[in-house]
Amino acid sequence: xxxxxxxxxxxxxxxxxxxxxxxxxxxxxxxxxxxxxxxxxxxxxxxxxxxxxxxxxxxxxxxxxxxxxxxxxxxxxxxxxxxxxxxxxxxxxxxxxxxxxxxxxxxxxxxxxxxxxxxxxxxxxxxxxxxxxxxxxxxxxxxxxxxxxxxxxxxxxxxxxxxxxxxxxxxxxxxxxxxxxxxxxxxxxxxxxxxxxxxxxxxxxxxxxxxxxxxxxxxxxxxxxxxxxxxxxxxxxxxxxxxxxxxxxxxxxxxxxxxxxxxxxxxxxxxxxxxxxxxxxxxxxxxxxxxxxxxxxxxxxxxxxxxxxxxxxxxxxxxxxxxxxxxxxxxxxxxxxxxxxxxxxxxxxxxxxxxxxxxxxxxxxx
Amino acid sequence: xxxxxxxxxxxxxxxxxxxxxxxxxxxxxxxxxxxxxxxxxxxxxxxxxxxxxxxxxxxxxxxxxxxxxxxxxxxxxxxxxxxxxxxxxxxxxxxxxxxxxxxxxxxxxxxxxxxxxxxxxxxxxxxxxxxxxxxxxxxxxxxxxxxxxxxxxxxxxxxxxxxxxxxxxxxxxxxxxxxxxxx
Ligand code: SF4
Numbered sequence: 001x002x003x004x005x006x007x008x009x010x011x012x013x014x015x016x017x018x019x020x021x022x023x024x025x026x027x028x029x030x031x032x033x034x035x036x037x038x039x040x041x042x043x044x045x046x047x048x049x050x051x052x053x054x055x056x057x058x059x060x061x062x063x064x065x066x067x068x069x070x071x072x073x074x075x076x077x078x079x080x081x082x083x084x085x086x087x088x089x090x091x092x093x094x095x096x097x098x099x100x101x102x103x104x105x106x107x108x109x110x111x112x113x114x115x116x117x118x119x120x121x122x123x124x125x126x127x128x129x130x131x132x133x134x135x136x137x138x139x140x141x142x143x144x145x146x147x148x149x150x151x152x153x154x155x156x157x158x159x160x161x162x163x164x165x166x167x168x169x170x171x172x173x174x175x176x177x178x179x180x181x182x183x184x185x186x187x188x189x190x191x192x193x194x195x196x197x198x199x200x201x202x203x204x205x206x207x208x209x210x211x212x213x214x215x216x217x218x219x220x221x222x223x224x225x226x227x228x229x230x231x232x233x234x235x236x237x238x239x240x241x242x243x244x245x246x247x248x249x250x251x252x253x254x255x256x257x258x259x260x261x262x263x264x265x266x267x268x269x270x271x272x273x274x275x276x277x278x279x280x281x282x283x284x285x286x287x288x289x290x291x292x293x294x295x296x297x298x299x300x301x302x303x304x305x306x307x308x309x310x311x312x313x314x315x316x317x318x319x320x321x322x323x324x325x326x327x328x329x330x331x332x333x334x335x336x337x338x339x340x341x342x343x344x345x346x347x348x349x350x351x352x353x354x355x356x357x358x359x360x361x362x363x364x365x366x
Numbered sequence: 367x368x369x370x371x372x373x374x375x376x377x378x379x380x381x382x383x384x385x386x387x388x389x390x391x392x393x394x395x396x397x398x399x400x401x402x403x404x405x406x407x408x409x410x411x412x413x414x415x416x417x418x419x420x421x422x423x424x425x426x427x428x429x430x431x432x433x434x435x436x437x438x439x440x441x442x443x444x445x446x447x448x449x450x451x452x453x454x455x456x457x458x459x460x461x462x463x464x465x466x467x468x469x470x471x472x473x474x475x476x477x478x479x480x481x482x483x484x485x486x487x488x489x490x491x492x493x494x495x496x497x498x499x500x501x502x503x504x505x506x507x508x509x510x511x512x513x514x515x516x517x518x519x520x521x522x523x524x525x526x527x528x529x530x531x532x533x534x535x536x537x538x539x540x541x542x543x544x545x546x547x548x549x
Contacts, residue, residue, distance in 0.1 A: 361424075
């Protein structure tokens with residue numbers, strides 16, 4: 001006699017420690033196996049794009065800090081880059097270098113948080129403690145640079161707000177050397193671990209075609225073996241001057257995504273190192289008009305965010321405020337594949353898959 | 367309970383002056399290692415030193431909360447350990463923006479927590495809407511949904527500020543047990 005089974009509807013979130021914020025996933029399970037999954041977003045919808053229509057371009061910068069709050073500097077870079085491109089403004093050399101340095105340090109900080117929280121999700125507590133101690137050092141560097149710990153508001157259209165305080169460059173160099181050593185330790189701690197490998201190898205697999213069809217970008221796309229990084233393919237700022245490799249995976253499973261994150265930290269360290277060596281003296285703020293008026297028209301520009309292509313689309317009527325501002329938020333786009341990934345998996349893999357897609361809810365909901 | 371030191375004669379050991387007892391009696395009790403308090407005070411002392419907050423991180427402030435809980439600032443030394451289930455928590459740190467969609471869930475989580483319970487509003491969003499006060503989808507402060515005990519300003523508050531706020535909450539718990547009104 002067959003055992004009668006019933007499908008069960010289950011809510012994961014919005015208050016759940018492993019959904020990285022307030023994502024809610026409604027899953028239908030048959031025993032342990034997921035037969036249907038649907039992410040419910042919007043629990044953190046703060047109306048950033050609507051608010052931006054009422055703000056001058058400089059006033060929008062602090063709001064971008066709060067989009068992807070793990071990578072505020074990169075968000076700053078996206079919006080100031082877009083306005084500069086639209087207005088055809090020059091940025092001083094020193095400012096460009098500083099931008100690259102802080103953006104890459106921020107990428108490292110963001111990937112470190114991924115590393116810590118992902119392992120926390122999988123049940124390993126100590127990496128979380130390690131990486132937050134490490135991240136604290138980056139945050140301290142930023143704190144000395146601009147006086148904030150999370151929401152930096154550091155970049156301005158035409159440059160950056162503050163020059164480095166005394167000794168900052170040396171400190172940053174020391175940190176790079178320090179983290180290089182630490183990375184080996186992380187690999188030793190986690191990467192070869194049997195339990196960890198069993199939980200991530202071959203889990204949550206997708207191929208390049210699916211990823212492209214779902215407009216995925218960033219590590220999610222690169223983990224499938226497709227070489228696409230805006231820093232190389234469409235160089236913005238001064239990224240074309242630095243020597244670094246684009247990290248690509250092979251199989252597009254959770255393990256590859258994890259490895260891509262860690263290897264990307266190493267590449268970012270390389271960029272920071274070069275930028276710190278090359279940084280010239282000079283002003284950090286270029287000549288910009290007092291009131292920024294973007295000429296009428298539509299503009300799009302994108303940067304490689306910590307989670308993928310972070311685009312800013314400006315529709316301007318020639319005023320000092322945008323008519324419409326749209327952020328292409330990589331977390332939101334990457335999340336769309338989740339239902340497909342989850343179907344057929346067991347319940348315990350849900351967190352492993354969700355964690356590896358690496359979303360930040362501030363960015364998903366905006 | 368306050369420890370009194372005889373400044374005139376530093377040789378004399380410190381003692382606790384109990385309410386309703388003379389100085390000599392208090393000294394004698396202290397010497398014998400006896401402490402007198404109401405049961406409420408003892409309970410409050412225990413509670414305030416083992417606050418278990420719910421992990422309710424909705425937005426950016428949550429990252430600072432995680433940072434405070436991690437190795438560098440280490441909330442564990444105050445007996446503060448994060449719990450993921452409201453049934454096990456006795457304090458909720460609202461770290462982040464509360465949207466209108468989130469508000470009913472916050473209320474439900476609060477209702478699920480066992481008494482006694484306290485609420486800390488971390489950051490300007492949870493205090494009064496913060497930078498999103500003009501947004502159509504954001505609740506202008508968590509106190510519109512549930513009663514808040516401690517407000518911590520900042521966007522986001524730095525970890526020392528969060529620790530200070532939590533210390534204030536501990537103080538409040540102890541003072542309230544003595545029958546003092548704390549606002
Ligand atoms: S107070 Fe500031 S940092 Fe905190 S959740 Fe609100 S916007 Fe984010």
